[in-house]
Amino acid sequence: MPRPRKPKTQRAATLADVGRAAGVSAMAASAVLNSVKTSSRISEETRQRILEAAAKLQYRPNAAARALLHRRMNTIGIAAILDENELNHYFLALFNGVLAGATHFEQNTTVFALHDWSNDTRRLDSVCDGRIDGLIMFAPTYDAAVAKTLPKHTPFVTIHANTPLEGTVNIESDEEAGANAMVEHLIAKGHRRIMHIAGPKGFVGADRRVAGYRKALRAHHIKFDPALLVHSQFIDFHGYRAMKTWLEENAGQPLPHAVFCANDGMAIGAMQALAESGLRVPEDVSVCGFDDTLASRASVPQLTTVRQPLVEMGRKAAEILLAQIGTLKDVQVPASPVVMPVEVVERASVGRCPAGDRVVPALARV
Amino acid sequence: MPRPRKPKTQRAATLADVGRAAGVSAMAASAVLNSVKTSSRISEETRQRILEAAAKLQYRPNAAARALLHRRMNTIGIAAILDENELNHYFLALFNGVLAGATHFEQNTTVFALHDWSNDTRRLDSVCDGRIDGLIMFAPTYDAAVAKTLPKHTPFVTIHANTPLEGTVNIESDEEAGANAMVEHLIAKGHRRIMHIAGPKGFVGADRRVAGYRKALRAHHIKFDPALLVHSQFIDFHGYRAMKTWLEENAGQPLPHAVFCANDGMAIGAMQALAESGLRVPEDVSVCGFDDTLASRASVPQLTTVRQPLVEMGRKAAEILLAQIGTLKDVQVPASPVVMPVEVVERASVGRCPAGDRVVPALARV
DNA sequence: CTGAAAGCGCTTACAG
DNA sequence: CTGAAAGCGCTTACAG
Incomplete structure (x- = not known):
């Protein structure tokens, strides 16, 4: 029987580790790994040594350190009511859209499952702490008063908001x-x-x-x-x-x-x-x-x-949010609400009206 | 028509901002807001001033800074094949389970949608950069060779892995x-x-x-x-x-x-x-x-x-992963594979076998 | 051109 | 008991 991985995982390598392994400074390693122009000064041989050391140590620039510097996690959040015991195809469609939009722009997506919009306000609040750059809310039913308490430093986009949040783009359909x-x-x-x-x-x-x-x-x-x-x-x-x-x-x-x-x-x-x-x-x-x-x-x-073009609405929400965050420079933030078109899709559950009037059967057959 | 929020959101307040507003050092503010014992030395009046300033400025401890310090994002990742055009109830069930498990332990969940296990290896790799503390893979079909290239510093758990990854707990059902x-x-x-x-x-x-x-x-x-x-x-x-x-x-x-x-x-x-x-x-x-x-x-x-208890399997995956990460001290990491029980659920689509043999009808009715 | 330093925001350990 | 300093890992701006 295979033994499970030891609980204590090894520490991830840092730039200093890579530099040490290659016999250069952390800064030199950084320059090479980010292919900064100035690295052209570094000899090809050194460059190779650094790249090899990085590969061997499975080096990856630490996301938290980068986020601290850039004030950006490259992650957007989704807040939605999600009950593990209920069918939620609505969520699945919007989620797929947001995910597709975010992934396309190399952004990650974090999902916050809420039980209740009114009672989980604090949870949402606490999450606006830099771990996400912005938040998309699926069908929020905040009332205006609660909405005012939402943090000012995080951009929001709503989809199907029951009451529009001030200064927030809402995406809906006709x-x-x-x-x-x-x-x-x-x-x-x-x-x-x-x-x-x-x-x-x-x-x-x-x-x-x-x-x-x-x-x-x-x-x-x-x-x-x-x-x-x-x-x-x-x-x-x-x-x-x-x-x-x-x-x-x-x-x-x-x-x-x-x-x-x-x-x-x-x-x-x-x-x-x-x-x-x-x-x-x-x-x-x-x-x-x-x-x-x-x-x-x-x-x-x-x-x-x-x-309703739910996938498309999710994708659009991601795009508008990224425009607000500033990740997408060339996308204009539209006026709210953004109203998407709808259409009737004919399948098999509607037929011609049968002739003659019928009556509700008295007993359920079960 | 309501005008959209201005693209440039205001910067989030820092501990230094709070300290400044309350006329104390950032450290004093930190002590009060984290309710450290030593803060008992700080006068009640000062404490109140600090709390008020924090509330007014909508202060939240920056997640990236904390992550840098603790080497922990309090976030786990999910990697799954997710095609926006396909029904994926399997994903939805597992996802709900992981989300419930993670949320229960105050951990966030980030989803990485893949198109293909073999070709998206690099994407997965690149994500093991501290933005997640561990990763759960849904039904991965890596072959053993590719699996070897996965970073050593991130713990994994798999669900329904096609070939078990060495040193990784796999959750499956009978x-x-x-x-x-x-x-x-x-x-x-x-x-x-x-x-x-x-x-x-x-x-x-x-x-x-x-x-x-x-x-x-x-x-x-x-x-x-x-x-x-x-x-x-x-x-x-x-x-x-x-x-x-x-x-x-x-x-x-x-x-x-x-x-x-x-x-x-x-x-x-x-x-x-x-x-x-x-x-x-x-x-x-x-x-x-x-x-x-x-x-x-x-x-x-x-x-x-x-x-198959998919929600439960997701929840268990989250729990085992958090045990490996070290977030859950009192949970033992089990040996792999973890095999969950299955059962037949009778509903309406199976009846008694009709008498007499029938033949496949020649023409589709459409 | 190169390398040492400063700083992102936070907390911990350590002098005063 | 308090406050200044060091450090998490990274990158940018700035001396040499």
Whole structure:
């Protein structure tokens, strides 16, 4: 059985170690290893000796020492609510985008997992201590008062901020237009009795989708039916429970033609609840989501949804943040908010509205 | 329209700034802010003045300066192949685990996204420069020769390493037992004609699952049929394509009773291919996966699968790494490999084997 | 052109 | 008990 590596790892070599090994000063070693012009004065033979010593000692310029000098860690931070027990495709998409953007400019990315925006303020604060050059917040729900306490020496960018932070660029998408287009699409497929499982009241992301939903109904003279609007949370399980509860409470009532969910996870949850009542998607009921996360392609049938360019939004956030930090000289910091376009993506979960009215089955099949 | 924050952020306050503002030396400020015993000598009034100055200036001890002193960044790294266009629930689960473990011990986590283990060696190398105290690699496929070039001054832990790195703890799970238990479960449900969509040949994760599959067949005197073993890749789309191709090439042949896929994503892909041929899961064909990632609950029907405790494995990796670094004094570094238990999780995608033999439908319905 | 020194921000060990 | 100094590892600006 292989023995584990000894706990005490050897110390990393310093410039002084390299110099000593090569019989030169630390400074000479530094000059050679950074290929400074002045190193042209150093003989080729010495240069080789230094390079060999550095390779042999696995020398790497110490990041902390460099950061101290340059006041820059070449690292950006991400703060997000991250619960290890929940599906979070939204996070995964944004994260991939930020990572791609940061990596492209040779910057590292550190992730801070929060449980709660209000209570974890101090944790975020404490992290603005030079270990990151700037911070991107995913869907923060700070209120304005708390936001004021954020450190002034660290630049921020937010994505989908619930209340914009003063002096901070917020990146969002045209959610109302997206919801409106989605419901227009349902109506074009013949659906009239359209249910909406919304996000929590008071969250702009939820409210804007409701607004788009109602706008589309209005445009087609479909009377808004409060019984068809249910508020839930942006989490798979809550979509399931909202749909399940609704079906139980509305047994014998007319079945909706289509269910528009405020995000993909909720739509998948709703599909599961429908399946448990023996209802097929899209033959009996059409279902659609919002976001176009990877979840929308992982479901069977694949989900018709509104695409928000999440990866792109993450990448853009990284770019804007790096511009603010000053790492990217040639990128202009845009005015806030930056609004990204959305589009309806047709997949398999929405069909033509079936002929004849159906009724919510009385008993769940389970 | 709100104006964006000015690109030039103000400099962070230093201990000297705090001292100056409070009319004391930087050292006195340091003593108070670190609540060193000696600070008891400092008058309560002075203490308050220092605390106020620090708060007002939003002072935070500079992380780089501290790291330079302590030779510790309080940050661990994660290296993983991460393609922004692919589903990666496996990463998400491990990542959540590492993050939870690191956060619990007040350590930060930096993620390095790689494209390729062989070609990105230099990138990984360059990152072992003090910006992380240790590194966790997700499913690395280094060969032994390359592994030798890894820096000696940084501790590593691997999860699912394809070839164990010398002197490095590897965390894995009992994949062969898991595959065996899954196929035993299928056989218990009456399935005999069991297809396996495997991972790429030569990868231990794939080979061990194939071994478990064949072992279960053997135990029940089911003759191994090479036509029912297909090698593919650990990616959703490849599962889809493998199933699709197999159905096309085997039109008119007996339909498998069940399809055991080497991971959850592949199983979902296979379900989509089956759906396109008009075959229902589990009524016509049972399907199962491996991993128990969040994907297995996001599909309709939910996936029967083999659970690997991925979150727990990530958490354990963090803990072992911190023990090696020396951050955790009271945790023993275990011998390698650490093998985690697996279990079959029954959900909805596996049913009893239907009576009567069916045949692969000739034409895809699409 | 080269090498010694200063300094990034912090803390620890050591004189006064 | 207090305050000045040394040093973590590096690079830049400045004497020689």
